[in-house]
Amino acid sequence: MRILAWHVHAAWMTSFVQGAHEYYVPVLSDRGPDGMGRAQTYPWPDSVRELTPEELRRTDFDVVVLQRPHELELFHRWTGHALGRNGRPAVYVEHNTPRGDVNDWRHPLADRGDIPIVHVTEFNRTMWDNGLAPAEVIEHGVPDYGYQYTGTLDSLVVSINEPVRRSRVAGLDLVATIAEQVPVSVYGLGTEELSARIHRGLAVTGSLSQDELHRRMAMHFAYLHPYRWTSLGLALIEAMTLGMPVLVVAATAAPEAVPPETGVVTSRLDLLARTASRWLSDPDEARRCGLAARAHALAHFGLPRFLDDWDRMLKEVCR
Structure with missing residues (x-):
């Protein structure tokens, strides 16, 4: 598959890009939050490619992996395409627990049922009000870094x-x-x-x-x-x-x-x-x-x- 995902959480992304796919990460000249590109201190494989917004507009994707609410608008602005039922397939990864008063814990995608939310823990899925959105859980995974403990x-x-x-x-x-x-x-x-x-x-x-x-x-x-x-x-x-x-x-x-x-x-x-x-x-x-x-x-x-x-x-x- 050809997968577009923003570099948001380097440790999670390091595990995610180890699969047998092609991965595209947006890059901006300042390498700010919306265009960090490839990680500088984590071992990412060659299957991860940086694309500018101009290159994104000319590139086709099988699926978009979202991790922040504003990425829906960002994707549309950069590519001209929508996401979900009337556009490109997409899934939203929710890394965080909700903030604010407990009665306000409604997920930003809760009012649309065409983009599933994938929580990283069962606790997260339970705490969020997911509304109409299909809510799944895929727990964290990490590479085996080997037994390194010395405790000295x-x-x-x-x-x-x-x-x-x-x-x-x-x-x-x-x-x-x-x-x-x-x-x-x-x-x-x-x-x-x-x-x-x-x-x-x-x-x-x-x-x-x-x-x-x-x-x-x-x-x-x-x-x-x-x-x-x-x-x-x-x-x-x-x-x-x-x-x-x-x-x-x-x-x-x-x-x-x-x-x-x-x-x-x-x-x-x-x-x-x-x-x-x-x-x-x-x-x-x-x-x-x-x-x-x-x-x-x-x-x-x-x-x-x-x-x-x-x-x-x-x-x-x-x-």
Whole structure:
């Protein structure tokens, strides 16, 4: 198939473009949000091709994968074609949990039934009011990055992009509380802003390539997932794939995605901190949890299942 999709979430897109298709990503001269083109720090295959808006107008697509509401208008403006029943086949991937008051959680595509919404977790599908739109779930999938866990660093690690802007959503205050008892390193884009308001026990590291990020993460003795309100973070699944034990705040889809043998899922910060301290004293327990986490991630979030699910979905949409 010839698939058009904007580069919005690099980690998700890295898995998506591993299929046996041709992928087209819009590119603009400034490589801004609507035209980022190919990822610069993620390994994308040669089957991913950049196209300018002018080239998009002259290119035919079998299906368009949307990820933001304004992409419907953007596609029409750039190509002259509509999407859905009276235009090109399309599917909308909903990466995020809804925002605002619970009574306002109606999806932007809820009033049209010709473009299916694919949620990345069952939790997301349950929280959104999908209205007339067919609502499906295709859970995350990640490549097998190999068993890399060493646990040689006596600090937890968390991956948060733009931690200052997303402080409450990402649970940065929860990280700071845990860091009062166990050191925590924060990795991600925009952590430079966090350096100016550093908390005791916190260390920050800025943008890294995906390979380097995984190598550095796996050196810490455990992964901390503090998110309050988000879809299931890919960094959590990647950490499990690397063989890391996990400490997870019991919110959104995490309780369903992380079984007890892989670590601890709880809303009690004292229990997360106590478990971290115990693992520091008992690295064998931490390693056993990490091995269980890796086995679970490969079985439930492996790339083959993810790509098979998407192949079925795209064929159905095109049909």
